[in-house]
Amino acid sequence: MKERICKKCGFTNDTNAFYCQKCGTHLSNKGIKNFVKSLKLGSVAGGGAKGVSIAPIAGMEVDKMSGSAQSFKSVRKSYSLEDGSWYCPYCGKKNKEHAVECGDCGKAKPHD
Ligand SMILES: [Zn+2]
Ligand SMILES: [Zn+2]
Known part of the structure; x- marks a missing residue:
């Protein structure tokens, strides 16, 4: 676990400190903020993944189409x-x- 460096005063606190041991700034907020930030980044990436996830669906549609085209061919045969x-x-x-x-x-x- 990283040391909790106070965002406000730069004091390096113990890893388990929730408040800056020097200025009293709530340190866990930083961690949560970073966590939320990473989540937001993740959701942005998720948005991209969502766009990607459409591709397999589109691929399925193509498969369905080619599948029906194939069955039509077999009917023709x-x-x-x-x-x-x-x-x-x-x-x-x-x-x-x-x-x-x-x-x-x-x-x-x-x-x-
Ligand atoms: Zn501080
Ligand atoms: Zn005919």
Whole structure:
């Protein structure tokens, strides 16, 4: 623990002194002030951290987006159903087996 140097008179007090042994200034205030100061600095840093913490959330959003994009891709890959009907990869409409083009958007049935 640091020696409690009086802010007012510069007297070096015992580490456990709460008041300056020379002038009677409340020494613990200094410590508390410094503590509060460090807390304020911490909260400022926390503000920065808050800004940083948004990044992972944004990253999650990107992951979600890319995840949905991936699932959309996988849907596109398996547009043909077992009964021969197929999902339009462009608009998502389910078309019948004999349909050569999408009944909704008119796009040709894609080949595997
Ligand atoms: Zn003093
Ligand atoms: Zn379509």
